[in-house]
Structures are given as structure tokens and as C-alpha cells.
Amino acid sequence: MSWLLTFSRSTVGAKVIMALTGAAMFGFLIAHMAGNLLVFWGAAYHNHHALFLHQLPELIWPARIGLVLAIVAHIFSWLNLRARSAAARPIPYKVSKSRASTLYSKTMGYTGPIILIFLVVHLLQLTTGTLHPNYQFQSGGAIEADTPAAFENTVAILSQPLWGIFYILCNLLLGLHLFHGAYAMCRTLGLSGDRQQGVARALAAGVTATIVGGNVVIAAAILARVVN
Amino acid sequence: MNLTLNVWRQKGRTAAGAFEKYPVNDVSDHMSFLEMLDVLNEKLTAEGKDPVAFEHDCREGICGSCGFMIDGRPHGPMPRTTVCQLHMRSFKDGDELFLEPFRASAFPILKDLVVDRGAFDRIVQAGGYVSVNTGSAPEANSTPVPKTAADASFDNAACIACGACVAACPNGAAMLFTSAKVAHLNLLPQGEPERYERATNMVLQMDKEGFGHCSWHGECAEACPKGIPLASIARMNGEFTVANLLRSPHVSGGDGGG
Ligand code: FES
Numbered sequence: 001m002s003w004l005l006t007f008s009r010s011t012v013g014a015k016v017i018m019a020l021t022g023a024a025m026f027g028f029l030i031a032h033m034a035g036n037l038l039v040f041w042g043a044a045y046h047n048h049h050a051l052f053l054h055q056l057p058e059l060i061w062p063a064r065i066g067l068v069l070a071i072v073a074h075i076f077s078w079l080n081l082r083a084r085s086a087a088a089r090p091i092p093y094k095v096s097k098s099r100a101s102t103l104y105s106k107t108m109g110y111t112g113p114i115i116l117i118f119l120v121v122h123l124l125q126l127t128t129g130t131l132h133p134n135y136q137f138q139s140g141g142a143i144e145a146d147t148p149a150a151f152e153n154t155v156a157i158l159s160q161p162l163w164g165i166f167y168i169l170c171n172l173l174l175g176l177h178l179f180h181g182a183y184a185m186c187r188t189l190g191l192s193g194d195r196q197q198g199v200a201r202a203l204a205a206g207v208t209a210t211i212v213g214g215n216v217v218i219a220a221a222i223l224a225r226v227v228n
Numbered sequence: 229m230n231l232t233l234n235v236w237r238q239k240g241r242t243a244a245g246a247f248e249k250y251p252v253n254d255v256s257d258h259m260s261f262l263e264m265l266d267v268l269n270e271k272l273t274a275e276g277k278d279p280v281a282f283e284h285d286c287r288e289g290i291c292g293s294c295g296f297m298i299d300g301r302p303h304g305p306m307p308r309t310t311v312c313q314l315h316m317r318s319f320k321d322g323d324e325l326f327l328e329p330f331r332a333s334a335f336p337i338l339k340d341l342v343v344d345r346g347a348f349d350r351i352v353q354a355g356g357y358v359s360v361n362t363g364s365a366p367e368a369n370s371t372p373v374p375k376t377a378a379d380a381s382f383d384n385a386a387c388i389a390c391g392a393c394v395a396a397c398p399n400g401a402a403m404l405f406t407s408a409k410v411a412h413l414n415l416l417p418q419g420e421p422e423r424y425e426r427a428t429n430m431v432l433q434m435d436k437e438g439f440g441h442c443s444w445h446g447e448c449a450e451a452c453p454k455g456i457p458l459a460s461i462a463r464m465n466g467e468f469t470v471a472n473l474l475r476s477p478h479v480s481g482g483d484g485g486g
Contacts, residue, residue, distance in 0.1 A: 099396070106445070188462070193462065
């Protein structure tokens with residue numbers, strides 16, 4: 001196993017780990033957004049979706065554990081790389097001009113931690129209900145009583161202007177991270193040569209627009225009381 | 229034209245450095261940047277002062293000796309141009325320029341604008357060779373090389389190891405250099421036997437030298453005077469990953485240099 005340790009600690013291996021864990025999180029984000037689009041069909045559909053997932057612990061728990069591991073590996077690889085790169089240029093330039101880096105690429109180290117904070121807040125509000133003013137469970141049988149009322153809980157938070165705006169802003173910052181992340185992922189995994197650079201960028205834009213667009217539309221619709 | 233230069237002066241590896249201001253007058257458009265510095269150094273020498281140390285050799289853009297930061301860019305403002313090939317017509321009268329050495333912990337400053345790029349040599353030693361059987365010379369053309377592979381290999385072989393990629397990278401990474409050296413040999417049938425060892429050993433040596441990681445800013449490829457493509461890094465990542473995850477993970481060290 002020592003080779004795995006060598007690999008994961010190397011600058012290239014750590015980036016591959018960031019890319020693979022990033023890919024797993026992309027998968028989750030797409031599914032999460034798609035599931036939440038059900039708010040537009042109304043409380044019954046959205047809550048039923050929650051109930052459906054709740055009845056599949058053999059799917060939910062491995063996914064949750066996998067995601068936590070992915071996030072931990074993503075963060076640790078980043079900390080390792082950041083420490084190395086800080087040591088690689090201890091004395092900064094007096095004058096430095098960039099030719100290629102973008103807003104997205106330069107802010108990755110800031111948008112990442114912001115997303116982590118947003119994730120914690122989001123989980124405390126809508127998964128555990130700790131930060132929720134009026135966390136509800138579904139009514140019906142025993143399983144229903146054990147399943148959060150996803151629709152009511154979500155609407156209760158996002159219809160408050162400050163929270164609604166907070167969610168939208170965090171999603172836009174998420175978009176900055178995802179756009180560069182998806183592009184870097186394609187390149188780190190060796191999927192794109194220089195001729196396909198445009199393809200990698202387009203793919204990144206498409207995935208990011210889908211995830212962030214979907215999330216923002218949901219939050220905005222609840223904020224504007226179109227969905228209530 | 230008349231210029232003001234702010235040059236990083238540092239007596240040795242461990243000495244503290246600082247910028248010093250020098251006016252340079254009557255600079256001709258046709259001079260190269262290094263010729264302009266030669267004029268400054270003549271003057272400094274005549275005044276009994278220490279001339280500005282900078283590295284140079286061919287002055288034709290092919291040896292990779294020259295290179296420092298001119299106003300925040302390695303080799304200055306012209307794309308695909310080494311500082312020895314940079315002409316003063318790229319500047320205008322009254323410009324004030326900052327000249328700094330390439331800054332990376334793996335490139336210790338020797339004096340003024342001169343840095344020690346021995347780290348690059350050690351990366352090449354780790355895998356930049358091919359095994360050739362001794363004995364009678366092989367038949368000419370007995371190893372066919374596809375045209376596309378030859379071209380791609382040649383593009384990477386154009387690397388002159390000047391260090392501009394490291395200097396431009398916000399992370400101080402040597403990915404573009406290392407990947408060019410890996411691709412140069414890995415794309416050819418002659419490089420095939422050591423292909424995966426090469427990628428592994430060169431990347432590990434690069435890490436050992438203390439270079440940073442790639443976050444795909446793309447600064448290196450823009451700064452490269454030889455136009456080494458960013459895709460080389462993607463290729464190296466692939467080869468390193470395959471070498472480590474799918475192939476036998478044994479790293480052989482240096483037993484291939486026949
Ligand atoms: S002096 Fe040889 S490349 Fe500039």
C-alpha cells in the first residue's frame with residue numbers, strides 16, 4: 001500500500017484525488033438539484049421523493065458516507081498541495097502580471113471554504129433541523145413520521161428574504177468553484193488535449209449552469225412565493 | 229529612449245537583496261534587452277561599481293540560459309520570446325521597469341538575476357534517458373515513428389529548460405517543464421520501455437525539489453518562450469496515474485540508463 005501513499009502525497013496524485021472526489025460531488029449535486037426541482041410539482045411530490053429516499057437506507061447511507069469521505073479527501077489533498085505551493089514560492093514578486101489565470105481559477109481557495117460553511121449551515125437547517133425554526137415531519141404511518149417534511153421545511157427557510165438571498169449568493173459562489181473545478185477535472189484526468197480545451201470549457205459551463213441554474217431557480221421561486 | 233530600471237541586487241545565496249534604481253539613457257530600438265544591460269554594466273564597471281549579474285549564452289533563444297522577470301513577466305512582455313531575443317522596441321521612452329530573478333525555493337538566487345536551476349537537471353537525470361542496446365548499430369529506419377507522434381514529440385523537445393514556466397506559475401510548479409521532458413520521450417517508440425518509470429521518477433523528483441502543484445491557471449504555457457502546450461501536463465498526469473494505479477508500482481530508480 002505504500003505506493004498508494006506515495007501516489008496520494010505526490011503533487012499529481014493529490015490532484016487526481018481532488019478530481020475524482022470532485023467528480024463524485026458533481027454527481028451528487030446534479031441528483032440533489034434534480035430531486036429538488038420537484039418543488040414545482042408541489043408538496044406531495046417533493047415530500048414523496050423524500051419518503052422514497054428515506055425508504056432506501058441501503059442507498060442513502062453508503063452515499064452519505066462516500067460523500068463525507070470524498071469531502072475529507074478533497075480538503076486534505078488541497079491542504080497538502082497548498083502547503084507545498086506556498087513553500088515553493090516563499091518570497092513573492094514585487095510586480096507580477098497574469099496572462100491566463102481567471103477569476104474562477106484564482107478564487108478556488110476562497111470559494112471552497114465558503115462552500116464548506118454553506119454546506120454545514122444547509123445540513124443543520126434542512127437535514128438535522130438544528131437551525132430550523134419549525135422543523136416538521138411528514139404525517140401518515142410510522143415511516144412518514146420518521147421522514148422530514150422536505151417541502152414545508154425548505155419553503156420555511158427559503159421564503160425568508162435573508163436566507164433566500166444567502167442561498168442564492170452561496171450558489172453563485174458555488175458556480176465559480178464548479179466552473180473551474182470541472183475544467184480542471186477534465187485536464188487533471190488527462191481527458192483533454194489542447195484541441196479539446198474548448199470542449200472541456202463548454203462541458204464545465206454546461207454542468208455548472210445546470211446545477212447552479214436549477215438551484216437558483218428553486219430558491220428564487222420560493223423567495224418570490226411562486227412556490228409556497 | 230531613456231529608461232529607469234529597478235534591478236534586484238543580491239550579493240549571494242544567503243545575502244539579503246533589494247531593488248536598486250538605475251537610469252539608462254540613449255537606448256536604441258534595435259538593441260536586445262541584454263545588450264541594453266551590457267551598456268548599463270559597462271557604465272557601472274567604469275564607475276567602479278559591481279555590474280548586474282544575469283545569465284546568458286547563445287543570445288539566439290535556443291540555449292535557455294537567459295531569463296528573469298521584466299515587470300512581472302518571465303522574459304518580458306513579448307509572447308514566445310526569450311529575453312535575449314526581446315528587443316527594446318517593445319518598450320517606450322520613459323518606461324520604468326522592475327527586473328527580478330525567477331522566484332522559487334527550488335531556484336535559489338546565486339547573484340542578482342541569476343538563479344540556480346540545477347533542480348531541472350536532477351529531474352532530467354531521474355528519467356530523461358532512453359535505453360539503447362550496445363552492439364552493432366541497428367538498421368536505419370528500423371523503428372518507424374508515426375508522423376503525428378514525431379511532431380508532438382518535437383513540440384515538447386523544443387523546451388529549453390529556461391524556467392519561465394516555474395517563474396510564471398502562481399504555485400511555483402515545474403509541471404510544464406517536467407511534462408515536456410516526459411512527453412518528448414514517452415511519445416516515441418524509443419522511449420516506450422521506460423515510459424511509466426519515467427513519468428513516475430520524474431514527477432517524484434520534481435516533488436522532491438520542492439516545486440508546487442498545478443491548478444490549471446495556464447500561466448506557464450502563456451509564458452513559455454517555446455510554446456509547450458498545456459496538454460503536456462494532462463498527458464503526464466495520465467501516465468503517472470496509470471503507472472501508479474494500474475501498472476506495477478515498483479519504481480526502479482536509475483537502472484535504465486544504458
Ligand atoms: S541566451 Fe540562450 S536562450 Fe537566451
